[in-house]
Amino acid sequence: MSEEEITYATIRFHKSSSGLQNEGKPDEAQEPRKVGHKIFQYNQEKHEFQKTLNNLRQEYRPMKNDNYLRNKMLRNKTIECVSLKDHSNSLERKQSRCCEETKVVLKCKQRTGTSVEGYWFCCGIKCYFILGKKHWIGCKQTCEDCSLSLLKTDDEDELKFLQVQINQGGYWIGLSYNGIKSKWQWIDGCPSKLDLNIANLSHKTGKCAFLSRTRLENNNCTNVYPCVCEKRLDKLPDLLSSKR
Numbered sequence: 001m002s003e004e005e006i007t008y009a010t011i012r013f014h015k016s017s018s019g020l021q022n023e024g025k026p027d028e029a030q031e032p033r034k035v036g037h038k039i040f041q042y043n044q045e046k047h048e049f050q051k052t053l054n055n056l057r058q059e060y061r062p063m064k065n066d067n068y069l070r071n072k073m074l075r076n077k078t079i080e081c082v083s084l085k086d087h088s089n090s091l092e093r094k095q096s097r098c099c100e101e102t103k104v105v106l107k108c109k110q111r112t113g114t115s116v117e118g119y120w121f122c123c124g125i126k127c128y129f130i131l132g133k134k135h136w137i138g139c140k141q142t143c144e145d146c147s148l149s150l151l152k153t154d155d156e157d158e159l160k161f162l163q164v165q166i167n168q169g170g171y172w173i174g175l176s177y178n179g180i181k182s183k184w185q186w187i188d189g190c191p192s193k194l195d196l197n198i199a200n201l202s203h204k205t206g207k208c209a210f211l212s213r214t215r216l217e218n219n220n221c222t223n224v225y226p227c228v229c230e231k232r233l234d235k236l237p238d239l240l241s242s243k244r
Contacts, residue, residue, distance in 0.1 A: 104129070108146035116146060122233060123161065129229040130171065136208040139172040139227030140187060148229035150174030151211070152186045154193040159211065162228065166213045171228040175209035176221070177201075184209070 106116040106129070118131040128151070131142055143150050151173040153159060174187035184192045184201060194216070201209060201218045208221035211228065219225075 106131075106146045108142070116142060121165070125233050126158075127231050127233055128162065128165075129227075129231070131227040131229060133224040133226050134172075135224055136172050136176065136221040139225075139229075140174070142227060143229035146229065148231050150187055151228040151230050152188065152190075156194070159194075159216065162211060163213050166211065168226060170210040170212040170217065170225050172208065172210050172225045173228055175216075177203035177207035177218075179203070179207070 102120060104118060104120045106118065108116045116131060118129055120127055120129045122128070129143075129146070129148055131139070134142060140150050151162075151171075152175075175184060175192055176187070177183070178185050184203075186192060201216065203218070206219035206221065206223075209216060209218045210225050211217075
């Protein structure tokens with residue numbers, strides 16, 4: 001029996017070049033994943049930034065509106081202040097102008113049919129009319145018939161100015177005592193703001209006030225004094241007929 005010849009062969013497998021490259025550079029397989037992660041992270045940050053920006057815009061909008069309103073109010077106040085200043089300057093210019101006393105005949109609604117004569121002068125924004133002697137109610141009625149008013153003022157300086165013009169005992173003014181309300185008030189019903197305690201007015205000695213050369217006094221309303229009527233210069237009607 002012949003011996004069988006046995007042949008041994010060695011088989012070798014060679015790796016491809018591509019496989020070797022992948023095996024040598026494992027990080028390159030991770031690059032797309034890293035890029036995707038960065039894009040996602042960027043989108044997240046962009047979203048957060050946009051959200052913060054929107055919040056800031058929401059907060060800024062009312063602040064902008066408030067600032068606009070404040071500026072508008074400031075402009076209005078500035079315009080108002082300038083207007084008041086101009087008005088004040090105008091009044092000061094008017095108050096610095098006074099005219100001398102002039103005899104006058106008033107066109108009034110007289111029940112007796114007689115004209116009303118007196119004297120008048122203007123100073124500042126008011127004109128004053130000195131009429132003949134009457135009791136307090138008579139003065140009030142005559143002033144009203146002539147579209148005037150018995151003197152009403154809470155200005156101490158105005159009273160001092162008028163006292164200088166007085167050349168008689170005193171003049172009825174539009175101040176009287178209201179027994180129901182227990183207070184001194186002007187003919188329009190407004191309470192007096194003058195310091196009547198200093199004037200020492202007492203309704204027990206008379207319920208009508210008159211202005212003397214030295215002070216404000218009161219007396220019985222049936223006593224007779226000249227009347228002081230008044231009218232604002234800008235409301236003075238065509239009721240004058242000057243006599244020289």
